Structure formats: C-alpha cells, structure tokens
Amino acid sequence: MFTIENEYLGVSINLKGAELTSLFHKDSQIEYMWSADPNFWAKSSPVLFPIVGGLKENIYVFEGKVYNLPRHGFARDHIFEVEDHWDDGISFLLRSDENTLKVYPFDFEFRLVYELYANLLSVTYHVTNLGENDMYFSLGGHPAFAVPFQKDLTYEDFYLEFEHEENFQRWGLSDQGLVLEAPEPLFEAKIIDEEAVEIETNRILLTKELFQQDALVFKELQSTNVTLKSDKSKHSLKFDFAGFPFLGVWAAKNADFVCIEPWCGIADSVNHTQELTEKEGINVLAAGDVFERAWAVKLN
Template sequence: MQIIENQFLKATINPLGAELVSLFNKENNTEYIWNADPAFWGKSSPVLFPIIGALKNNQYRYQGKTYTLPRHGFARERVFSVESQMESSITFLLKEDEESLKVFPFNFEFRLVYTLVEKTLSVSYAVKNTGNEEMYFSVGGHPAFAVPLSENSVYDDYYLEFNQTEDFPRWELADGGLIKKEASTFLENTNRLPLTKELFYQDALVFKHLQSTSVVLKADNSDTKLTFDFEGFPFLGIWAAINANFVCIEPWCGIADSENHEQELIEKEGIEVLASHQIFLRTWAVTL
C-alpha cells in the first residue's frame, strides 16, 4: 500500500488497480471510504479503463476484428507502477503490454495522480496515446463513500445535493448491464436526491449530461459531509450494493453500450477519441 498525507488528510492507495482504499480525516477521526467488505462488494474505488460499464456480449469490433473485454475494462485488475511520489502526492503508471494488446489494440500510457491540498483529494486521469493512430477509449471513477459518516445518523438521513436544480431522467440498465433505449422519469425540478437502500435494488442510477458539476453528500443531523466535484465528466453513475452502507458517486467519460448498439467501437456512445501522441486529462475531487 502507498500512503500520502498532509496535516488534515491521509490517503491510502493500493497499486493493484491504483485503487483508493482509505481517505481518513485526521481532524474528526473519520474514514470516508467504504471498507470493501466482500460480503457486499469487495472494492472501494476501482478505476474504469479502457471501457465503462458493460459491452454488448462483452465484445466490441474495431477495424474488422472482434475483441472481448469484461465490464469496466482491465485496469482495475492490473498492478500500476509508482512513477513518482512526494509526501502529499503520488503518480501511478500503467502501459500497454502483450496481454492488453490482445483485448485493446492501442499503445498508451495511463497515469493516475492523487494529490492532497488542505482538505481536498484530487484524482486525475491522464491518458496518453503513444501510438501512431487515433485511440478510442473511456475512463472514469467508481469511489464508494461510507454512509452513514457519523454515529448519530443512519443511511436514510443522507441525501445528495447537486449544485444545480434540474431534471434527472434515469437511464435504466437492462439485462447484461446495457443501457435501455429510452430514459425513464425519475426526479424533476430539484437538486436533491434522497438516499435509501431500496433506491439501488434495481442497479445503478445513470444520468447523462447534467448541468451540475458538483454534489454534496450530507445529512441534516450530522456535521460530517463531503463535496464531490466532477466537472468535465458527461455521465454520472450513482450506485450501492444491495443493503450495503455506502454510496458510489461515479464520474464517467464514457458509458455502457445501449441495447441497440452495433458493437463498433468508433460508434460507441461517449467514446473518447485521442490523436497520436496527445494527452487526455480529467480530474475529480473530494473535499471533506
């Protein structure tokens, strides 16, 4: 495990998947990250690369060839190297190899940069196309935050408060984790999403192109809260395992295949296209 810290926060990251496994607030002695209890869900903050969500039949086509990838891609199961580290920041690096090229035919450098500044942890994804042709990919986060955050509150006390009032049509997931063809009405003219365990009994909430760029996880009877900034990510997932004490706030550049997708990678909704030797950069941040 790798640790970075400052006077306020201490973050622990596992090189396997460059996964954030702990974010501890020294001031109030509170752990903000889900403990990865395998009885519910044995992850805490996996990185999603080079796809997000499920592919139709777990396959895609590129330049006439068919490739197979599991849900959310392979990066979360790969060991990243530590490229550089200081007391309050660390950079992890993953490159293509013989195995990755069998399922994702692109040369790349994928860096995850964790940085602590006062009471904020920022997480940056830097994808460099080291090949000579355009690269097609998706990237995103899946951090799970512990709920409740304080002993005097319970799960149903919490809600997500977005920084814009808007409508929230929900893109439901069909069998196999594919996005349904049409959105369903979910919330309208509000900035608040109350949390309940039942909310996730039918899998994740998926939203597209929200006006909001940040959301606060809070309860009216608790002073312990967090602010999550996701500007630049066009898709957002909200999820928890059934009856588990956490909520995932998932910023995505990319999305699962739709039911009617033809499986061509270059036509996939939300796919990012990166020119040769260019760098794609996105950052989300959590402030305690």
C-alpha cells in the same frame, strides 16, 4: 499499499488498480471510504479503463476484428507502477503490453495522480496515445463512500445535494447492464391543474431501495458538483465532477455506502452496433496526444 498525507487528510492507495482504499479526515477521525466488505462489494474505488460499464455480449469490433473486455475494462485488475511519490501526492502508471494488446489494440500510457490540497483530494487521469493512429477509449471513477459517516446516524439520514436543480432523467439498465433506449424520470411527476409536471429538485434522498434496479445513470447534468450530507451532521463530502459528461450513482444491495461515479464514457446501449468507433461517449485521442480529466472530493 501506499500513503500520502497532509495536516488534514490521510489517504491510502493500493498498487493493484491504483485503487483508493482510505480517505481519512484527521480532525474528525472519520474514515470516508467504504471498507470493501466482500459480503457486499469487495471494492472501494476501482478505476474504469479503457471502457466504462459493460459491452454488448462483452465484445467490441475494431477494424473488423472482434475483441473481448470485461465490464469496466482491465485497469482495475492490473498492477500499476509508482512513477513518483511525495508527501502529499503520488503518481501511478500503467503501460500497454503484450497482454493488453491482445484485448485492446492500442499503445498507451495511463497515469493516475492523487494529490492533497488542504482538506481536498484531487484524482487526475492522464491518457497518452503512444500509437501512430487514433486511440478510442473511455475512462471513469467508481469511488464508494461510507454512509453513514457516524455510528449514531442511519443511511436514510443522508442525501445527495446537487449544485443545480435537475429533472433527473434516469437511463435504466437491462439485465445485461446495457443502457436502455429511453430515459425515465427518477421522481414521479407532480399533478398541477390536471397536468403532469416534471419534478425539478437538487436532492436525492438515500434509501436502500433506491438501487434495487441497479445504478442511477445520468447524462449531461447541469451540475458539476454534488454534496453528500445529512442535516443531522456537521460533516459532509463535496464531490466535483466537472468535465465528465456522465454520472453514475450506485450501491450494492443493503450495503452502507454510495458510489459517486464520474464517467467519460458509458455502457453500450441495447441497440449498439458493437463497433468501438460508434460507441456512445467514446473518446478519440490522436497519436502523441494526451487526454486529461480530474475529479475531486473535499471533506468538511
């Protein structure tokens, strides 16, 4: 386990998967990360690479060859190396090797950089294409934040407040975790003058029933940040996901956490061809180029 800290925050990251395990606010003495209780979900913030979500039949096709990858890829199960470590920051590195090449035929370097700026944690992904041809990949985050923050509050006291009002068209998932063909509104429409009108709101109230049909999956939201908060607490968490075209919100059944998941990529659709180059949201990186995205969480 590796740690970084400053006057405001203390952060711990596991070498396996370069996984964020603790985000501690020193002034309030609040731990904001989920405890990874195996009775519900034994993860706290897995890294998603080189795919996000599941593949149709767990396979993809590239240049006529069939490959197998588990849901969310392999990075979360690999041991990263520490490339650099300073008081309030740390850089982790995963390189392609003979084992990754068997399931993912691209030479790469994948870096995760955690940095603290006062009461804000920034998490930056860097993907470098070391090959001679285009590289196809997806990546994303899966941080799970503890809810409630304080013992005297309940899960239902909290809500997600988005930057802008949204109509929250949710893309459902099949039993195999594949994206369905059409979205459905998260909220039932209002009836105005005998006509159904889509609800636009910037809030999603947290309930344990909200995730009974798996994750809430959104595409191309207007908002680029969301705040996890309660009207009964002065403490909150603001999550910035600018640059990520997809967002997942999820919790395990009856668990006291919520995942806010910024994605550059998405699970296969139910009617996907399984060709990697035709996958929705796939990123294409030219030889020698570097892809960079970052999300950040600010504690108040």
